[in-house]
Amino acid sequence: MIKVNGKKHSWYEGMTIKDLLKDVNNSHLYAVVRINEKHISRPYFEKTLVPDNSEVFLIPMIAGG
Amino acid sequence: MAEYKMESLKTFNYDRPVIEKGYANQTLCIDISDGVISIKPVTEKMKNVFIGGKGFDLWLLWNAVNSTTKWNDPENAICIASGPMGGTPVYPGSGKSIVTTISPLTGSVIDSNVGGYFGPYLKFSGFDALEVTGKTSKDVVIFIDGIDEKVQIFKASGLPDDSYTLSAILTERFAKGKPRNISVVSTGPGAKNTRMGCLNFTWYDLKRKRARYKQAGRGGIGGVFADKGIKAIVARWDTVTSKTNNPANANTLKEVGRKHSREVVELDPKQNQMAQIGTTHLVPIMNDFDLLPTHNFQYGQHSEADNIGQEVFRRIFDPGYDGCWIGCTLACSHGVKDFVPLTGPYKGIKVFVDGPEYETIAGCGSNLGIFDPHTIIEMNFYCDTYGLDTISVGTSTAFAMECFEMGLINETHTHGMNLSFGNRSAALEVVHQMARGEGFGQIIGRGVREMKTIFSRDYGADPDLMQDIGMEAKGLEFSEYMTKESLAQQGGYGLALKGPQHDEAWLIFLDMVHNFMPTFEQKAEALHWFPMFRTWFGLCGLCKLPWNDVVPEDNKDTQEPAKVMKHVEWYADYYTSVTGRQTTADGLIRMSEAVYNFQRIFNLKMGFGQREHDNIPYRAVGPVKTVEYESRAERYDKQLVEKHNVDITGKTTEEKIALLREFREKLYEKLKDAVYKRRGWTNNGIPTVETVKRLGIDFPEVLELLRAHGVES
Ligand code: SF4
Numbered sequence: 001m002i003k004v005n006g007k008k009h010s011w012y013e014g015m016t017i018k019d020l021l022k023d024v025n026n027s028h029l030y031a032v033v034r035i036n037e038k039h040i041s042r043p044y045f046e047k048t049l050v051p052d053n054s055e056v057f058l059i060p061m062i063a064g065g
Numbered sequence: 066m067a068e069y070k071m072e073s074l075k076t077f078n079y080d081r082p083v084i085e086k087g088y089a090n091q092t093l094c095i096d097i098s099d100g101v102i103s104i105k106p107v108t109e110k111m112k113n114v115f116i117g118g119k120g121f122d123l124w125l126l127w128n129a130v131n132s133t134t135k136w137n138d139p140e141n142a143i144c145i146a147s148g149p150m151g152g153t154p155v156y157p158g159s160g161k162s163i164v165t166t167i168s169p170l171t172g173s174v175i176d177s178n179v180g181g182y183f184g185p186y187l188k189f190s191g192f193d194a195l196e197v198t199g200k201t202s203k204d205v206v207i208f209i210d211g212i213d214e215k216v217q218i219f220k221a222s223g224l225p226d227d228s229y230t231l232s233a234i235l236t237e238r239f240a241k242g243k244p245r246n247i248s249v250v251s252t253g254p255g256a257k258n259t260r261m262g263c264l265n266f267t268w269y270d271l272k273r274k275r276a277r278y279k280q281a282g283r284g285g286i287g288g289v290f291a292d293k294g295i296k297a298i299v300a301r302w303d304t305v306t307s308k309t310n311n312p313a314n315a316n317t318l319k320e321v322g323r324k325h326s327r328e329v330v331e332l333d334p335k336q337n338q339m340a341q342i343g344t345t346h347l348v349p350i351m352n353d354f355d356l357l358p359t360h361n362f363q364y365g366q367h368s369e370a371d372n373i374g375q376e377v378f379r380r381i382f383d384p385g386y387d388g389c390w391i392g393c394t395l396a397c398s399h400g401v402k403d404f405v406p407l408t409g410p411y412k413g414i415k416v417f418v419d420g421p422e423y424e425t426i427a428g429c430g431s432n433l434g435i436f437d438p439h440t441i442i443e444m445n446f447y448c449d450t451y452g453l454d455t456i457s458v459g460t461s462t463a464f465a466m467e468c469f470e471m472g473l474i475n476e477t478h479t480h481g482m483n484l485s486f487g488n489r490s491a492a493l494e495v496v497h498q499m500a501r502g503e504g505f506g507q508i509i510g511r512g513v514r515e516m517k518t519i520f521s522r523d524y525g526a527d528p529d530l531m532q533d534i535g536m537e538a539k540g541l542e543f544s545e546y547m548t549k550e551s552l553a554q555q556g557g558y559g560l561a562l563k564g565p566q567h568d569e570a571w572l573i574f575l576d577m578v579h580n581f582m583p584t585f586e587q588k589a590e591a592l593h594w595f596p597m598f599r600t601w602f603g604l605c606g607l608c609k610l611p612w613n614d615v616v617p618e619d620n621k622d623t624q625e626p627a628k629v630m631k632h633v634e635w636y637a638d639y640y641t642s643v644t645g646r647q648t649t650a651d652g653l654i655r656m657s658e659a660v661y662n663f664q665r666i667f668n669l670k671m672g673f674g675q676r677e678h679d680n681i682p683y684r685a686v687g688p689v690k691t692v693e694y695e696s697r698a699e700r701y702d703k704q705l706v707e708k709h710n711v712d713i714t715g716k717t718t719e720e721k722i723a724l725l726r727e728f729r730e731k732l733y734e735k736l737k738d739a740v741y742k743r744r745g746w747t748n749n750g751i752p753t754v755e756t757v758k759r760l761g762i763d764f765p766e767v768l769e770l771l772r773a774h775g776v777e778s
Contacts, residue, residue: 005335005618029621031578032350034338037376039346041353042578057335060621062350062574063613 004056011052017045024058032059069223069234071206077102077216081191084311087149087643088112092125093192093216095207097293098139098199102216107193114761116604118148119176120660121194122165123667126174129198132670136169136285137292139200145250145298146194147184149644151606153392155307155322156639157329158608160185160390162266168284168563169260170457170512171540173671174664175284175563178603180389180398181266182248185606186211186302189309201294208239211302212246221296228253228265228278229416229450231297236267236276239299245269249276251297252287253452258502259510261457261542262287265449268389277419279389279398282454283566284541285512291452305391313645321638325611329394332615339397339614340387341379344423348374351427355697356547356573358432360486361463362536362684363693365547369436373426377438383417395611406443408493411450421445421455427545428459433466434486444496451500453510456566460542461509462495464516464535473526479505513537533683534690539564539673548685550700551577553588556736559681560592562664568609569596575627589739591627598633600657605640612636659760662744662752666767669751669774676750679737687729691718694725701725747776754778 002011004020017040021027031042034057040048050056082089090107107121115124122144129142143166153159162184168175187195190211197207204224208217225231228251235249249267256262264287265278281287312318333340348370351357355365371377383402388395401418421429421441429444430436448455462484468474469484476482482491482505498506508519513535520526536543541564548554554577557570572591575581582588602609613629620626633650640648648656668674687701688694694701695718705711705721709728713721741748745756751774757763771777 026621029579029626031354031574037379039349039375041350043353059336060616060618061613061626062347062578063571063616 002050002052002054002056005058009056011050015050017048017050020050020056021045029060030058032062033057034059069221071219071221071238073217074205074220075100075102075218079104079191079214079216081211081214084189084309086313086645087310088117089188089191089193091192092121092194092196093187093209094196094198095216095218096199097197097201097205097207097218097295100218102218114659115663116148116656116660117193118146118151118606119163119165119600119603121146122163122176123174123660123664125194125196126165126167127667127670129196130167132672134167136167136172136289140198141167141289142196142198143286143289143293144194144196145184145187147188148604148606150310150639152185152188152305152310153307153312153318153322153643154305154390155319155326155392157326157392157394157611158390159606160393161602161606161608162187162281163603164264164281164286166286166289167671168286168540169288170285170514171564171673173539173563173668173673175286175541176603176664177281177283177286178568179264179266179281180279180608181268182390183250183266183298183300185305185390186248186300189302189305190300195298197293197295197298199293203294204296205294206235206296207298209298209300210239211300224296226254227410227450228452229446232265232267232276232278235297235299236269239301244276245271246301246303247276248300249297250299251452252290253450253500254502255448255451255453255496255500255510256285256287256291258507259453259499260285260288260512260515261454261461261510262291262452263449263454264290265452272385273383273402273417275417277389277398277400277417278449279419280449280454282456284563285454287452287454310643312643314642317638317642321635321642325632325635326392326394328617329611329615332618333395336616337614339395339610342375342382343378343397343399345375345378345421345426347423348426351546354578355550358427358463358545358547360434361432361467361534362543362547363467363690364696365549367431367436370431372436373430373438373441378421381438381442390608393608395615397610401442404442404446406446407439408443408490409447409497411446416446418442418446419449424545425455425459428456429492432459432463432545433492435489435492437489440489440493443493447493447496447500451496453496453499456544457512457542458496458499459545460536461513461516462492464513465505465509467534468520468526468531473531474520474524478524512540513542514540535682536684537564538681538685539678541565543685546571546573548573549687552732552736553582553591555681555686555733556588556592556740557595558685559679559733560737560740561596562661562668565681565685569599571595579627581627585735585739588736589743592740593743594628594654597654597657597661598628600661601636601653604656604660659762662756662760663762663767665746665750665752666757666762666770670770674751675774676737676741676748679750681733683726683730686733687725688722691722694718694722749774751776
């Protein structure tokens, strides 16, 4: 089990960020995701595994300086 | 503590007006040549057309200077203003000041947005804006005391030169036991000896019991300040409550302020965590998307970038509340406690460092090939205390380093300094030399534009090559984002009024990552709406970060997520609740349009503000050197083939660079056409008579200026 934006979400072995985003509406708007304290950007969504029990935050937009 | 003396030269008593709906309705003018202090009224017309903040500054500056005024002429004014909402403690990000002057780097108008308590304290002391003109050979301190209703000019001697200690001394000197009542504006020795001096604006950190500061960094405003002979300007004001700004509708203000504050508190921890890590989250993200400038904007990525990213600064920053204005719940102005510099006058002494923010990390770090947080923090500390802009220091040093590595300059010119990328001690030495006005640091301190002239004239360096790799436009050094793959951001930088600073339009992600604006018309629309809305913050005394660095959870399902319209509508309500002037989201854009176009025309008055001045170096558009092309060959080859229908078989890298350049430069010119059209400008980038009439800025002097440039109705 993981938490996504504060809500419980199911987890399975081998789940990547790309897999997780399949369950999210308008997921193309997310270019960055934070897993616990680490930011992962879209180029790495496919190869980054989501660990069990992690807290995932979908960062809505990067707005710059 | 240093022995110093302050002798009062002039005291001006005044009756402090009651603040009405966010306005003091008067401005303070000080001519320090002869110590004349006067008060000018703020007219209804000024409020209608210029709103406040940067708008008031520009109007005062316009009237102070003529078309031939240079940055160091006595008539050049330094104008500082907050805005009608500036000083509100119940709405996040409401304590900003805007500073304008004629810049030593650009020769035209510069504006810089800064935190700290000065702007609000100035207004509550009775002045919507401050205008300082003249020059003096004495070191003077100006004291604006809103509590005792007097303005004083002191002749100072024995005060330290550097801003860090000076801010602390002057805070104590004027505090009368309440240091939170004081805000000090000052600069340091670097401002005297370079063209890239900044101003430090203090806010008092009650928990840490020290004066902290934020920087009005861009365009060398600190140099104008130092050249005038001003050591510091100090404002004193009392406790601030939601009533101090006397809003038109306190209940609506409280309600909208509470909504935005609560949202920030709830969502920032789930989103960018700026209350913990400031803007350092941008470092790894920019790096992942090939947007983090490294080695003078040659590349956008480096394998060591994680060493200077948020994971490291999360551990380094001193935890605690870091709001640069009272009540800001985003509180992103972090600092490093007990930092011990390894070089310079503070070597071995524990200091508190305000920062670093993303721009400093990229400018004084990755862009110089430096991936060591300690060096970056030390550069940050010395730039601030010496009164130097970390962005111009970073971008200028990066340019010098690339010239050194390419052999355009050598150790004979650098006085034996090895200026290779990644040389940390050389980078720090450059900063110390800038402060002392010595050695090659002094040359770098003149900025990229002047370095290009000096290197070609005196050292025989290739001017065309330097034109391509020297990252300045309009004389201002680029801030720290890579724009090669975002045409919209090339426009965001190139078409910015003051020069390439991201505060006007930051469109890289929307354009490149989210692909929100695939057509020219959409890019032009974005290059209209975003600069206008961002300008509005500077009219009102606000910080833009709470607008779109925290966004509502349902924002992505709205029609235009990039605009965060829910917040824009809150800002319209906020404006109405303070000023009593009804407005809407569109009304905010209309307010900015008038000031924005006026600033463009101000550039015209100073000899700039036309199409040719919106050019940018090719490094901002595409790969200049073969190594740059080859490092991303797959991307560029694909573009040539798929986007531009080129058969690249058998072509050399040089040939492909030339072809790509031709395509990309054409696109940039096409973008200019589209944006000028959208903004209501001529094809030469000048606002039309119809535009200035529509915006109510058709003053006789404006129409005369347009006529002189062939723009008539
Ligand atoms: S968000 Fe940061 S920069 Fe803006 S007002 Fe708040 S503390 Fe200052």
